[in-house]
Amino acid sequence: MNFCSDNVSGIHPRILDALIAGNDGDVMPYGADPHTRRAEARFREVFEREVAVAMMATGTASNALALGLVASPISAIFCRSGAHLQDNEAGASVMYTNGARIIGIDARNGLIDPGDLDRALANFEPTRMLCKPAVVSVTQASEFGTVYSHQHLGEISAICRRHGLRMHMDGARFANALAHLECQPAEMSWRAGIDVLSFGATKNGAMAAEAVLVFDPTLAEGLRARLKRGGLMFSKHRFLGIQFNAYLANGLWLDLARTANARAAELADGLARAGTEFLYPVEANELFVRLPENTLSSLEAQGFQFYRRGAGVIRLVAGWNTKPADVASFVDSACKAV
Amino acid sequence: MNFCSDNVSGIHPRILDALIAGNDGDVMPYGADPHTRRAEARFREVFEREVAVAMMATGTASNALALGLVASPISAIFCRSGAHLQDNEAGASVMYTNGARIIGIDARNGLIDPGDLDRALANFEPTRMLCKPAVVSVTQASEFGTVYSHQHLGEISAICRRHGLRMHMDGARFANALAHLECQPAEMSWRAGIDVLSFGATKNGAMAAEAVLVFDPTLAEGLRARLKRGGLMFSKHRFLGIQFNAYLANGLWLDLARTANARAAELADGLARAGTEFLYPVEANELFVRLPENTLSSLEAQGFQFYRRGAGVIRLVAGWNTKPADVASFVDSACKAV
C-alpha cells in the first residue's frame, strides 16, 4: 500500500479508454488534430472564457513555461519559501525565465500570508536588488495539503495588483483544491486574479498531461514557440488532447479529486482518533503527521510506503485510486503500532 | 490517406497493449519503477554495452538535451545546413546549450560530405569566431530520407576524432536507417564513433518516447538534473519505460521500420515507373518527388495528404501503419493524373 505520492498511480480507466479509442487513424501532428481542438474547447467551457492553452507532459515544465511568460531575467518571482518550483524542479523556472530571481517568503501552513507578502514587497528595494518584482506564485493546493480560501486568494491578488505584479498558480493539485472549496474553476483562477495557471492532470488520473492556461491574451504571444523551444511539444499531440478531453468530461476530474480528498480525510479521522499530531490542517489529499519511530518502523515493516520528512514526520498522500480498505488498514496498523 | 509524416500515425497495438497491461498497480515515480529498469536493460542489450539513458516525450528535447552534454555557450555545433535541429526546433539546442553556435554545412542528398566537413573545420578560425568546434551532428536517416553508409559515418567520425570533436546522431528515424543498412545498432552508433544518440521511437510506433543514449560515461554526469531542469522528466515515468520495452521487444521496432521502408520503396517503384523525378535516393521511409502542378492538385482533390516543399515538389512519408493498398492507390492516382 503506497501512500508516497499521488503520482504512484496509473491512468484512470476512462482516460485509458479514451487513449485506446483515439488511437485509431491518422491525424495531423503538433496540435492540428480534433482531439486537441476539443480539449481547448473544454478548457474554455470549464473556465467560462477564452484561454490560450499549451499542453505538455510535466508539471515542472508547466510551471517554468508559465513563469517564462511573466518574468524576465531581471524579474523577481515571489513564492512560498521552499515551494516546489524553488526547491524541487532543478531550476527549471530559472532556465525558462533565463534567470529570474526566485524569492521565498516564509509561509504559514504552506500558504503565503498576505501580510508577509505585503511587507516583503514594501521592503523590497529594486534599486539595490537590481531586479523587479514581477509575479507571485501560489501553489493550490499547497505542497502541505492546505488550500487558499477565496478570501485568502483575494487578499494576495489585491496586493499583486497594488504592486503591479502578475499572479501565477501552480495547480499541480488544482482539482483537489477545487474539490475542497467546492467552487467553480473560474472563481479559483482568473476571477481570483490569476493571470497564468499551471493546470495539472497527471497526479489526478492522467498519464502525463499538464497545461499552461493563459488568461491574459497579451501574455500568450509566443506561447507555441516557447513550448517548442523547450522541447515540450508532442508531435503526436492528440495524446495530450485525448487525456484532457477524458479528464474534463462529465466531471471526471472532480470526482477523482473528491475521492482522493475523501481518502485523505478518512486517514486524518482515523489517525486523529489515535491522538496523532498533525503538522497542517488536512484540506486536500495530503497529510503530514508525527508518529513514534517504532510505529513508523512497524508500518514500513508491514509494507506501507510513505516518505519521511525529518525525524518522526511522514507525508501521506491519497490518490484517485486509493482504496478505503487500504486507508482502514493503515489507520488500524498505525493505532496498533503506537 | 495521409502521407504527410510518420507522426500522423497512432500507437502500435503491441505498445498500446503494454501500456494497458503496465497501468495496473502503484509504482514509484521518476524512474524508480521496474518498467524503466527493464527498458534500460533492453537498451544495454540492444546496444551491447553500458549506456546512460534519459527518456522523454519529444525528439526536439532529445536533440537539445544531447547537445547540451557536449556543447557549451562557446562551442560550435556543425550539422547539415537546414538540419532539423537548426531550423525546425525553435532554437531548443541553443536553449539547452545556453547559446552554442550552430553552423550549417551545405549537404549532398541531405548528408554531410566528409570533404566539406573537413574543409569547414580546417578553415574555421576559433580565434576570429571566438567559439570552438565541439560536435558534429548527423541525422540518420536524414531529413531527406537518405542514409549514411558505414563508410560515410566512418569518414566523418575520423574527421571528428582528428579535430577533437564529439559526434552526435539525431536518430529520430534511427530504426529506418538501421533497417536500410541491415546492421546492428552498435555498428551504426558507438562503434561508428557516436558519443551521444537521440534515439526516436515516436515516429515508428510509440506514442511519445524518445531517449538520449550516452555512450561515453564521462558525458553523462548531470544527465538526470538536466532532464528535470528542462521539465522533461515524467513523474509517472513507467509510461516511458513501458513504451520502450514494448518497442524494443522481439524486434518490433525493426519490423515496423522495415514495413515503413518497404512502403516507401513501393511508392518509389510505382512513381519511377511513371517517370517521376526524385530529388534524393529513396533509402528510408521518405520520398521527395517533383510532379506537375495539375497532378498535385488532382491528388489533393482526391484526399491524398502530403506536404509541399516548393514549386512542384512534395514530400511523401510512409509510416509503420501505411497500407500497401494506400500506396497502390496513390501511385495509381498519380500516374493517371499526369
Added chain:
Amino acid sequence: MNFCSDNVSGIHPRILDALIAGNDGDVMPYGADPHTRRAEARFREVFEREVAVAMMATGTASNALALGLVASPISAIFCRSGAHLQDNEAGASVMYTNGARIIGIDARNGLIDPGDLDRALANFEPTRMLCKPAVVSVTQASEFGTVYSHQHLGEISAICRRHGLRMHMDGARFANALAHLECQPAEMSWRAGIDVLSFGATKNGAMAAEAVLVFDPTLAEGLRARLKRGGLMFSKHRFLGIQFNAYLANGLWLDLARTANARAAELADGLARAGTEFLYPVEANELFVRLPENTLSSLEAQGFQFYRRGAGVIRLVAGWNTKPADVASFVDSACKAV
C-alpha cells in the same frame, strides 16, 4: 604606420585632459556623480530629446544590451549577413537576448537592401520557424565603410514599421557616418526610426566609452539592472561620464570623425590615381582595396600595418589620429611597389 583599425589609436588629448581634471576628489559611484549627469544632459542636447542612456566600455556589450531590450529568446534579429554582431562578437547578442535567432541578409556594399529585407520578412514563416521577427539592426557606418543615406534608412524604417519590427543601429562608427551625411544626430537616429542606438566613442578618440541610447521610453525599463547583470556597470562611473562629456563637447566628436574620413578619402584618392580596385565606395573611414601580392608584401616589409581580407584584398582604416604624412607615405609606397 598602422592602418589596421581605428582602435589602434589612443585617447584624444582633450578627453585625456578631461579624465585628469575629473579625477580629483571623491564622487558617488554607479552613476550618481555630476559627470554622468552632465553626459546624460549632453546626450539629450545632441539628440534633441529625452533619452535613456546606459554607458559601458565596449561596443560588443552595447550591441548585445541594446538588442536585449528589443528581442527575446523567441525573436529573430535581422542584420546584414556577416554583420559584426553576428560574426565577431562571440555570440554576445545571443547571450544578452537569451537566445534570439540572428538572421543574416545578403547585403550590397555592406548595406541591407530594402527590397531584400522586405522579401526576407515577407517570406519568413513564423509558424514554421517558431520565432518572430522583432528587430532589424543596421550598422552605420557599415563594416565596409559605406553609409546608409537618409532615404535608405527611411525605406528600411518603413519596412520595419509595416512589419511591426523595432530598429536598432550599431553606431560603433556613428560619428563617421554622421560626418559623411552632414546631418543632425537626431535625423540619423530616432527621426529615421531608430528605437535603440549603440553609440560608439572608443574608435573615434575615447579610451573605452560606448553608450546604449534608448529613444522609446517603454523599452528602457530594467536598463540599469541589465547593465549591472552583464557586469558592465562601472563602479567609478564618472570615468565614463567624463569621456562622453569631453567627446561631445564643442563638437570634438565630429571634428575627429571628419578628420578620419578625410584621411580615408585621401587614401582613396591616392590609390585611385594608381588605378587601384575598390571593393566598396569609400564613404566613411574604411577602404577595402585589391592590390597585387608583391605590392602587399612590399608594403608590409616597409612596416605598414593592415589586415588582409582574402587573396589580394586588404582593409585600411583611418583614425582620428592618422597623419596626412602617413597617408601620403602609404600611397607613395603603394604606387611605387605596383
Added chain:
Amino acid sequence: MNFCSDNVSGIHPRILDALIAGNDGDVMPYGADPHTRRAEARFREVFEREVAVAMMATGTASNALALGLVASPISAIFCRSGAHLQDNEAGASVMYTNGARIIGIDARNGLIDPGDLDRALANFEPTRMLCKPAVVSVTQASEFGTVYSHQHLGEISAICRRHGLRMHMDGARFANALAHLECQPAEMSWRAGIDVLSFGATKNGAMAAEAVLVFDPTLAEGLRARLKRGGLMFSKHRFLGIQFNAYLANGLWLDLARTANARAAELADGLARAGTEFLYPVEANELFVRLPENTLSSLEAQGFQFYRRGAGVIRLVAGWNTKPADVASFVDSACKAV
C-alpha cells in the same frame, strides 16, 4: 568627507601618469599590445607561477566570469549568505553560469565557518536538489571588513577538496586582505587552494581594472571567448594593461592597501575610545559601527557621508586616498556628537 565606499575615490596619480604615458602611439587592439603582455608577466611574477589572465572593467564581471569557468547550470555555488555575488550583482553569476544555483551559508563575522560549510555540504542532497555542489566562493576581505586567516582558508580548502569542489575567491579587496595578513599573494590564493581568483584593483587606486586569474590551466579554455561573449573585452586593451602594470609596480598596490587599512584602524581606534560598538572586527578597510541616531544625524549635517545599514548601524570605508585629517575630524565629530 566621504566614507561611503572605496569606489568614491579617483585614480592614483601613478596609475594616471602611466595612462598618460602609455597613450602615445598606435598599438594593436584586443590584448595584442606590449602593455597587456607586461601586465600578464607581472601577474606571473606577483603570483609566482603561470596564470591565465582575463582583464576587464568591473568586479561584477570578474566574479561572474570566474564562476562561469567552474559552475554549470546544474551546479550549486556556495557562498556566505548575502555575499556580494548573491545579493548585489543583479544575478550576473546566474547569467554567466547560465543558471547555477547560489546557496548562501550563514556566516560569522562575514566569514564562512568551516563547520557550517562542511555540514551544509554533508547534508546537501544532490538527488533531491538536482544540482551538484561545484564551488565555494570566499570573499577576501569580506564584505564586512574581516579577513580569512591562513588557517581558516586552509580548513575551507580542505573541505572543498574532500567534497570535490573548486574554490573561488572574490578579491575585490584582495590587497586589503593581503596587507592585513602580511603574506605573499601566492599564499593567500593558489597555495591556499584557490582555483580562480577575482582580483580587484579599482577600489584600491585603479580607474576600472579587475582581472580573473585562473590558476588551474584546465579551467582556462575558452576564457577569451567568454570575455568577448560577455562584452567585457576592451578593444583598446592597453588601457587595462597599463592600469595593472602601474598598480602592481614597485608594490604600489600594497602601499595603497596598507594606507587604507591604516586609516580604517585609526577610525576604529578613535571610535573605540568613545565606547562605540563594533559589529565586526576591523581587519581591512571597512568598519560597521552602531551610533546613536542623533550622532548620525549630526554627522550627516556636518557633511560626513556614509551608508546606513539598518537602525543605528553605519558602514565606514577608508580608501587609498582617505586623509588622516579627515579621519581625525570624523572621530572628533562623532565623539562630540554623542
